[in-house]
Amino acid sequence: MIRALCLLLPLLLAACGAQEQSCPFEGKADYAPSAGCLAVVHGKVLVIENLGGKISPPGGKALPGEAAQCAAFRETYEETGLHLMPGELIAVFDTGFHLYHCEIHTGSGTIDPALLEARRGFWLSLDEFNDxxxxxxxxGAALxxxxxxxPGADQQQ
Incomplete structure (x- = not known):
């Protein structure tokens, strides 16, 4: 057991090494079991590839008492390393997942997901959306x- 912990410790420390980001959202909070961001820049949608190889917008489970907008911000940061500001609520799925239109902060940097959160994050071209x-x-069809x-979704930013 100690050997297994010694092997896992570097992975856990690396995953915890991502700096905690405070939620910049101000306004009326929504509450949901999970939330995420839909961001489109120059005809490309920000997505993540999970550890199983499947694609989705960044997002995930809200913490107890956490506003859905803050969950969308935090999960997007954890899965992509990008700072995106949640704006308008654009969809609520049957699972309770709240999807927000999000704008990328100009100083956000490049995609750099936290270890164990996602295999990778990337900008998916609308031309490749169904592939x-x-x-x-x-x-995919719902998105x-x-x-x-x-209006103008493929022209944002």
């Missing part, structure tokens, strides 16, 4: 509908 395996059944309903 990936989405994490949940129907997720495609959301993107096409948003």
């Amino acid at each position: 990936v395996e989405w994490r949940f059944p129907g997720q 495609w509908d959301i993107l096409n309903a948003s």
Whole structure:
């Protein structure tokens, strides 16, 4: 058991090494079991590839008492290393997942996910949108509908 802990300790320390980021959201808080960000820049959507190889927007479980907007910010940071500011709520899925339109902060830097959070984060071209395996059944189609309903979605930033 001690040997197993010694092997895992460097991984755990690396995962904990990501600096905690305080939530910049100000306004009326929503509460949800989970939340994430939908960001589109120059015709590309920010997505993550999970450890199982499936694609989704960055997001995840809210902490007890945490505003959904702050969960979206925190989870996006953990999974991509980018600072995105949650704005308008654009969808609530049957799981209770709240999806926010998010704007990337100009000084955010480059994609650098925290160890153990995601295999990788990347900007998925809208041309390749249907060529990936989405994490949940129907997720790609639902996101495609959301993107096409948003005026100028492919022109943001």
